Amino acid sequence: MTAIQNGETQLGLWLAMTSNIASEVIGGIGYDWLVLDAEHAPNELGGLVQQLQALRGAHSEPVIRATWNDPVLIKRFMDIGFRTILFPYVQNEKEAEAAVSSMRYPPEGIRGVATMHRGCSYGAETGYLQAANERACALVQVETTTAVERIDKICDVKNLGGIFIGPSDLAASMNHLGNPSHPDVQAAMKHCVDVCKAKGVPIGTLAPVSADAKRYMDWGFNFVALGAEVALMRNAAIAKLAEFKDA
Numbered sequence: 363m364t365a366i367q368n369g370e371t372q373l374g375l376w377l378a379m380t381s382n383i384a385s386e387v388i389g390g391i392g393y394d395w396l397v398l399d400a401e402h403a404p405n406e407l408g409g410l411v412q413q414l415q416a417l418r419g420a421h422s423e424p425v426i427r428a429t430w431n432d433p434v435l436i437k438r439f440m441d442i443g444f445r446t447i448l449f450p451y452v453q454n455e456k457e458a459e460a461a462v463s464s465m466r467y468p469p470e471g472i473r474g475v476a477t478m479h480r481g482c483s484y485g486a487e488t489g490y491l492q493a494a495n496e497r498a499c500a501l502v503q504v505e506t507t508t509a510v511e512r513i514d515k516i517c518d519v520k521n522l523g524g525i526f527i528g529p530s531d532l533a534a535s536m537n538h539l540g541n542p543s544h545p546d547v548q549a550a551m552k553h554c555v556d557v558c559k560a561k562g563v564p565i566g567t568l569a570p571v572s573a574d575a576k577r578y579m580d581w582g583f584n585f586v587a588l589g590a591e592v593a594l595m596r597n598a599a600i601a602k603l604a605e606f607k608d609a
């Protein structure tokens with residue numbers, strides 16, 4: 363995601379329905395980036411390939427939220443075509459370094475080399491191996507008090523693409539489960555964005571409430587997910603039914 367590394371504001375959306383049709387519909391709308399969730403949604407490799415095929419040619423950059431910070435999983439995600447990976451539950455700079463390393467070929471990393479996979483158009487893309495490291499974008503999730511305390515060190519990790527704040531998990535870590543709007547949680551998020559801005563590191567978050575999204579962008583968040591397609595569908599269905607029941 364070159365745009366976020368250039369400091370441009372990028373608007374995204376979560377895709378949790380594991381549906382290639384839903385991904386295709388959303389892919390034509392114009393969001394800058396879309397997260398296909400493999401941590402909290404039942405996404406498997408075969409279905410992810412179908413969703414990537416549905417998003418081919420779309421304006422939106424597909425991002426995979428990895429199941430875990432595991433180099434074996436990361437290798438497979440990249441080989442099917444992802445260039446941007448969101449790593450959950452990164453606690454410190456060592457784990458951030460491991461995330462970056464898993465996405466990059468030697469000598470910069472430990473990604474295993476294959477020459478016949480979807481990521482390189484099954485061998486048709488000349489120069490893929492030479493360009494892959496520069497295209498790789500590792501985003502790490504800071505979602506605990508431990509990680510917040512290490513935010514400055516995490517920002518210093520070489521080749522890190524950006525930081526992503528997980529408000530719900532951060533709230534839970536701070537004993538405010540279900541209340542990411544608590545002043546202490548908001549203060550921690552503000553601290554993170556201030557550190558990232560000072561160090562020139564892109565920072566993003568998830569903000570389904572529009573007022574939150576606008577506030578976070580005013581603070582300096584570079585990339586913000588505005589919700590999830592499953593929530594938008596559910597809310598629209600509830601509103602439509604209520605319109606006629608009330609009548």
